[in-house]
Amino acid sequence: MSIDIDQHSGFCFGVTSAIRTAEQELRNGALCCLGDIVHNGQEVARLEQLGLQTIDYDDLRTLPSGSRVLLRAHGEPPSTYWIARQRKINIVDATCPVVKKLQDRIRACYEQHKGDEAQPPQIIIYGQAGHAEVIGLQGQTNNTAIVIETPEQIDRLDFHRPIYLFSQTTKSVEGFHALAEAIQAAIDNQHSPIVPEVHDTICRNVANRVQQLQDFARSHDVVFFVGGKKSSNAKVLYNHCLAANPNTFFVSSPDEVDKEVLLNAGSALEEMKVGICGATSTPLWLMESVRDAIVKIASREE
Ligand code: SF4
Incomplete structure (x- = not known):
């Protein structure tokens, strides 16, 4: 192995x-x-x-x-x-500093447009409602920003009022573009003259990892994705790994490594290529302890 x-x-x-x-x-x-x-x-x-x-x-x-x-x-x-x-x-x-800059941009947008009573602006944050970063972003708009998690939720918007779209830094680029396209389609459907302002504010520190993670996942028989259960970034990256390799398993600690996963992976243990990866919130020492747990399981089974 x-x-x-x-x-x-x-x-x-x-x-x-x-x-x-x-x-x-x-x-x-x-x-x-x-x-x-x-x-x-x-x-x-x-x-x-x-x-x-x-x-x-x-x-x-x-x-x-x-x-x-x-x-x-x-x-x-x-x-x-x-x-x-x-x-x-x-x-x-x-x-x-990346979040700080985003907060400043959203606050500037809010301050610039908040007085427009004829056309009250809609600041949209593509993000997870209740997430700490999103709460911080909403606060820049006196909590008037609308948080949208999926394109299905856009019926909460008025397509005849100005729209300013931003994203939580850890969301997926594909999801953001899907939302922007859904908003544009709804505007077109309603023959509205509104031109939405779309600000892709996703942190590339996360977005750039997707391709690397997927390549890593594809090049291994079994992948253990190590992440915290409360991490939004971990969920996003885990799903990308899973799409690249269905033999990807989410674990939060070494004791969650399931022996059966290794035994049922379809290759002999001694020939198996196991990959360990994680989120932006996963410490290296934790990935190393997951590796040690796998080594222990393998040595007991061989
Ligand atoms: S993913 Fe990391 S670097 Fe990027 S905005 Fe969030 S905290 Fe900052």
């Missing part, structure tokens, strides 16, 4: 930078993080062992003044900064 870990998988620079910031700031004393620093339970647990305390919005409102709170790569809406100011909490801002 050969086992390869995909060289292109693992943390993107936004997540790497937020984790590095947390590690550095923990050396200066107590630090809280608003929400999980990364959608990966094991990495969160590792940082909690170093002293990082994960808090929620209720905790933020009751923290003593002077507390230090790290904002993770996903970014936050303006209301979070406002609460921190009111409570004299010190923000350590680890928002990814």
Whole structure:
């Protein structure tokens, strides 16, 4: 059996930078993080062992003044900064610069068009409702932005009012273009003169991985995709791997590696090519521990 870990998988620079910031700031004393620093339970647990305390919005409102709170790569809406100011909490801002730039673009769009009462604008965010990044983006529009997850949901739009389309950074490029096309088709159907403004704001750090991941998946008999169950990016990338190789299995930890998957894969264990890959929120050490679990299973069976 050969086992390869995909060289292109693992943390993107936004997540790497937020984790590095947390590690550095923990050396200066107590630090809280608003929400999980990364959608990966094991990495969160590792940082909690170093002293990082994960808090929620209720905790933020009751923290003593002077507390230090790290904002993770996903970014936050303006209301979070406002609460921190009111409570004299010190923000350590680890928002990814790509997300920050997107927040600025959406806020500029909102500010430019919000006064147009004759033609009230519709700012659309192609994304997952309730996702932390999307909440941060909606906040730039005083929560007036409309979140759409699938082309079927476009009946919520008025095709005779201006449309400004943006995307959550971790969504799929294909899904975004399908949505933009569905909106254009509906505009044409209604003979509306509206020309939608389409802003492809998907992070290429994720989008560029799709082709590499699919090539990796195709070149192995069995693929274990390692990702956190709460990660939107992991779901997207896993589905791309699955499309390239139906023998792809999602695991969040080494104990989820199923022996039966290896035994039923159709090749002899000793000749099998196993691939391990992951999301932008998957730490390398976790992919290595999945590899070790596979080695153990294989050595017991051979
Ligand atoms: S996926 Fe892109 S936008 Fe999101 S945190 Fe990583 S680098 Fe930043």
